[in-house]
Amino acid sequence: MEIISKILIRIVALEHLYILYMEMFAWETLGKKTFKGALKDELFQPTKTLAANQGLYNGFLSAGLIWSLFIPNQEWSENVALFFLGCVVVAGIYGALTASKKIFFVQALPAIIALLFVLLK
Numbered sequence: 001m002e003i004i005s006k007i008l009i010r011i012v013a014l015e016h017l018y019i020l021y022m023e024m025f026a027w028e029t030l031g032k033k034t035f036k037g038a039l040k041d042e043l044f045q046p047t048k049t050l051a052a053n054q055g056l057y058n059g060f061l062s063a064g065l066i067w068s069l070f071i072p073n074q075e076w077s078e079n080v081a082l083f084f085l086g087c088v089v090v091a092g093i094y095g096a097l098t099a100s101k102k103i104f105f106v107q108a109l110p111a112i113i114a115l116l117f118v119l120l121k
Helices: 004-026 029-032 047-070 073-096 102-120
Strands: none
Touching: 004 029, 004 047, 004 073, 004 102, 047 073, 073 102
């Protein structure tokens, strides 16, 4: 179970590193592809700074998850992982309720699964 939970934490962390990259550095290219139909093409340039800010927050989530993998004390490692996974779950649910239901499946669900595996260790 421990190996699976660490793999799932890595997957969620990598996903948020990808979101950081897309929102901070590729908003007008990958962002357009990812959010096709959700935003008009002419809105990507003026929202670039806002997207970069969101990307930075995704980077913080990823950093916290990665940090949890390097904490030698198992109890603290699990607590830090649970906190950051919980943040991802809340953000994913909020995004699903306010922006797109797809966000639940892309962000919240993987974090929920990882959170469950951390709790079941």
